[in-house]
Amino acid sequence: MFFVTKLKVMKRKLLLFGLLAVLINMSYSQKILFQEHLKDYSIPGTKGQGLKSYKHGYFGIGFILPLPDTTIAIMMPASYNYTLGLRLKRKITHTFSVGMDYNLNVSRFRFKQTADKVVPDTIMHKKQTNIFYAASAGVYGRITYGRHGNYIGKYVDIGIKGDWYFAGRLSTTDKKDGQKSVNYTWGMKQFQPLNGHAFLRMGLYRYAIDFSYRLLSMYKPAYYVKELPPFSVGVEVGFFK
Amino acid sequence: MGSVSNYSADAQNRYRVWLTDKNEVDFDPFSYFEAKAIERRLVNNISLCDQTDFPVSEEYIRVISEIADSISFVSRWFNFIGVYVSSEDQLKNLKSLDFVREIEMVEPVTMTLAMADDIDPYISIPGKDLLDKQLTRMGGNLFIEENIHGKGIRIAVFDGGFPWVDTHPAFEHIRKENRIVATYNFTAKKVNVYLGNKHGAMTLACIGGRYADLNIGLATEAEFLLAKTEVQGEPFSEEENWLAAAEWADKNGANIISSSLGYERHRYFTYQMDGKTSLVVKAANMAARKGILVVNAAGNQGGVNDKWKYIITPADGDSVLTIGGVNPETDYHMGYSSFGPTADKRMKPNVSAYSHIVTVNKNGVKPADGTSFATPLVAGFAACALQTNKSLKTMELFKEIEKSGHLYPYFDYAHGFGIPQASHFLKKENTVPARSFEFNLDSNSLTIRVKPEIINNQNWLADNGLLYYHLEDENGVLIEYYVIKVETPEVLKLNLGTYRKGDNLTTLKYKKGYKLMVWYHGFVDSYVF
Numbered sequence: 001m002f003f004v005t006k007l008k009v010m011k012r013k014l015l016l017f018g019l020l021a022v023l024i025n026m027s028y029s030q031k032i033l034f035q036e037h038l039k040d041y042s043i044p045g046t047k048g049q050g051l052k053s054y055k056h057g058y059f060g061i062g063f064i065l066p067l068p069d070t071t072i073a074i075m076m077p078a079s080y081n082y083t084l085g086l087r088l089k090r091k092i093t094h095t096f097s098v099g100m101d102y103n104l105n106v107s108r109f110r111f112k113q114t115a116d117k118v119v120p121d122t123i124m125h126k127k128q129t130n131i132f133y134a135a136s137a138g139v140y141g142r143i144t145y146g147r148h149g150n151y152i153g154k155y156v157d158i159g160i161k162g163d164w165y166f167a168g169r170l171s172t173t174d175k176k177d178g179q180k181s182v183n184y185t186w187g188m189k190q191f192q193p194l195n196g197h198a199f200l201r202m203g204l205y206r207y208a209i210d211f212s213y214r215l216l217s218m219y220k221p222a223y224y225v226k227e228l229p230p231f232s233v234g235v236e237v238g239f240f241k
Numbered sequence: 242m243g244s245v246s247n248y249s250a251d252a253q254n255r256y257r258v259w260l261t262d263k264n265e266v267d268f269d270p271f272s273y274f275e276a277k278a279i280e281r282r283l284v285n286n287i288s289l290c291d292q293t294d295f296p297v298s299e300e301y302i303r304v305i306s307e308i309a310d311s312i313s314f315v316s317r318w319f320n321f322i323g324v325y326v327s328s329e330d331q332l333k334n335l336k337s338l339d340f341v342r343e344i345e346m347v348e349p350v351t352m353t354l355a356m357a358d359d360i361d362p363y364i365s366i367p368g369k370d371l372l373d374k375q376l377t378r379m380g381g382n383l384f385i386e387e388n389i390h391g392k393g394i395r396i397a398v399f400d401g402g403f404p405w406v407d408t409h410p411a412f413e414h415i416r417k418e419n420r421i422v423a424t425y426n427f428t429a430k431k432v433n434v435y436l437g438n439k440h441g442a443m444t445l446a447c448i449g450g451r452y453a454d455l456n457i458g459l460a461t462e463a464e465f466l467l468a469k470t471e472v473q474g475e476p477f478s479e480e481e482n483w484l485a486a487a488e489w490a491d492k493n494g495a496n497i498i499s500s501s502l503g504y505e506r507h508r509y510f511t512y513q514m515d516g517k518t519s520l521v522v523k524a525a526n527m528a529a530r531k532g533i534l535v536v537n538a539a540g541n542q543g544g545v546n547d548k549w550k551y552i553i554t555p556a557d558g559d560s561v562l563t564i565g566g567v568n569p570e571t572d573y574h575m576g577y578s579s580f581g582p583t584a585d586k587r588m589k590p591n592v593s594a595y596s597h598i599v600t601v602n603k604n605g606v607k608p609a610d611g612t613s614f615a616t617p618l619v620a621g622f623a624a625c626a627l628q629t630n631k632s633l634k635t636m637e638l639f640k641e642i643e644k645s646g647h648l649y650p651y652f653d654y655a656h657g658f659g660i661p662q663a664s665h666f667l668k669k670e671n672t673v674p675a676r677s678f679e680f681n682l683d684s685n686s687l688t689i690r691v692k693p694e695i696i697n698n699q700n701w702l703a704d705n706g707l708l709y710y711h712l713e714d715e716n717g718v719l720i721e722y723y724v725i726k727v728e729t730p731e732v733l734k735l736n737l738g739t740y741r742k743g744d745n746l747t748t749l750k751y752k753k754g755y756k757l758m759v760w761y762h763g764f765v766d767s768y769v770f
Contacts, residue, residue: 036723150506
């Protein structure tokens with residue numbers, strides 16, 4: 001009983017204390033409508049499109065350029081690659097920067113079904129596509145043209161990247177007696193898991209045209225006599241304003 | 242300035258050829274300047290034979306035109322010739338001339354029209370009320386009552402085009418009295434400016450437009466010089482057009498330049514907003530030295546997601562009256578209006594006006610947003626202010642407009658000295674504002690308390706009830722600033738920790754020599770720590 005009474009008194013005290021605290025607070029209440037703190041923005045920034053460092057995401061799509069005489073015949077424009085990546089840029093001088101690219105990309109080669117086809121097999125299919133999944137990391141040097149402020153502006157990038165092809169798939173589509181059948185083959189042993197590209201990129205603000213050349217053959221030489229075309233040309237859009 | 246050696250000249254490129262001198266040129270100010278330009282120089286004690294007004298040597302122009310593909314522009318003020326060239330050989334030949342000081346490549350860049358893209362969704366004032374408010378907030382009704390409409394003042398408006406100005410009823414009174422004195426399209430080198438971007442018509446209306454017997458701007462009896470300096474849309478243009486238009490405005494006797502334009506990140510960094518770097522700010526400052534009041538928009542880069550935030554150039558010029566935007570609904574900073582200070586920590590904007598306003602559209606009037614429109618409102622106000630005392634020198638007018646700000650002498654980097662008030666120029670401010678608050682310092686806090694006389698006024702909470710305060714360092718540079726809504730008599734309590742007046746505690750926020758300045762109900766007081 002005594003304990004209950006003491007608890008009640010304590011509760012009342014707490015309630016009064018809380019009320020008092022609210023009243024004290026109210027007596028100095030202010031509704032801040034607007035505030036600015038100079039330290040937040042008066043220090044010259046180091047991060048920005050034309051500043052010391054900048055990073056942004058990007059998406060690109062490129063089309064494989066067929067070289068039928070020397071490489072495996074592929075179909076256009078059904079042979080392409082697309083890329084989702086992150087680009088880092090570090091300014092060295094006002095016109096020269098260096099940077100790194102990290103991306104995930106998918107390359108898709110649609111084989112022409114011709115009588116002389118030998119890769120990946122000699123069978124004629126309705127469709128036959130080899131798809132490769134890769135993670136890449138690269139370095140580049142950038143020359144920015146013209147006067148510009150905190151702005152990407154006009155530029156040319158030259159760089160190389162290393163690719164790790166972590167998965168590959170061959171899909172074949174056939175039609176027999178009006179029935180469509182698709183067959184997938186995963187975990188191909190034929191392709192080289194490590195590869196590389198050299199690239200040249202010409203950009204204006206968030207848009208760029210990208211030329212790319214694969215440095216090594218896509219398939220292990222022991223498997224096929226011909227190679228997939230190494231050149232691609234594409235466009236890229238940066239995710240920034 | 243960039244060195245020419247950095248650039249190739251494979252295609253036709255544009256360059257500025259800066260010259261060494263103006264030897265052997267003749268100049269007769271009485272044949273070059275309009276009478277009004279001479280009058281303005283005399284009022285401002287400016288020499289009629291200033292070397293910057295002398296023409297560029299005809300001989301130099303002739304020699305350069307023989308080497309270059311063509312000449313785009315010749316600047317008297319800065320003694321350079323704009324040229325187009327298409328080969329390295331031409332550049333080498335130009336560089337080898339002994340009267341060429343430097344060659345600078347000109348890049349086409351975006352000039353921002355300071356019109357906000359979106360109308361603030363929070364604004365709900367109906368059009369007619371808004372039209373009324375955009376002028377009465379500056380005390381424009383007092384000018385109107387005194388029949389002051391900017392008569393005899395010449396205003397040059399620089400913009401992207403002036404369609405409708407030759408047909409729209411809002412400009413009929415100007416057309417009827419032939420008060421569009423001259424026009425020039427600097428982008429096409431033609432006289433016709435009644436084309437291109439509607440932005441110019443919208444800003445002109447905010448200076449002196451009149452629709453359905455209602456004033457849109459205050460200077461409805463002013464004279465106008467219209468210069469199209471920008472191309473359609475968000476244009477690629479040159480700062481040279483602005484300079485060319487300023488020289489033209491000077492020659493034609495402009496008293497005021499109203500420019501709702503500016504450059505930002507496409508060409509510059511925020512640290513270059515120092516009033517010295519861009520060609521356009523040099524041109525604006527030169528125009529001020531010639532006795533022209535240059536009124537320029539602060540810009541619309543102040544939004545929380547905007548990477549720039551600062552004022553744009555030429556708003557960074559020390560002689561440029563930079564105009565910020567105020568929201569008519571709240572009566573304080575409009576979210577998008579760009580912030581000061583300049584890179585070298587000078588106060589900007591100088592004053593503010595409503596930036597959500599009513600102006601012309603194709604068939605009538607409609608609300609529009611941007612510091613683009615606050616700027617011509619103040620330009621019209623300045624014309625009326627100058628009409629009240631035509632002997633005012635330009636920088637005196639500049640200072641008086643600042644002093645007329647409703648917050649003056651309080652300032653911050655969002656509002657400047659606040660919204661200019663006509664009463665200041667009509668000498669109607671007979672009463673000194675009553676003390677509306679007091680500082681109370683106790684052991685560890687500084688309290689700002691509203692005076693009982695204010696509280697006893699029944700409307701004290703119904704009024705806008707805004708209190709402005711800032712903290713400035715010993716050099717007068719603001720550290721932080723606030724607008725708060727007064728809801729209780731004890732408005733503000735600053736915790737000073739263990740501070741005692743006179744202590745020099747470097748670890749505390751409120752250091753010795755720092756100043757707290759407060760504005761409330763027209764009264765301003767400071768507390769120096």
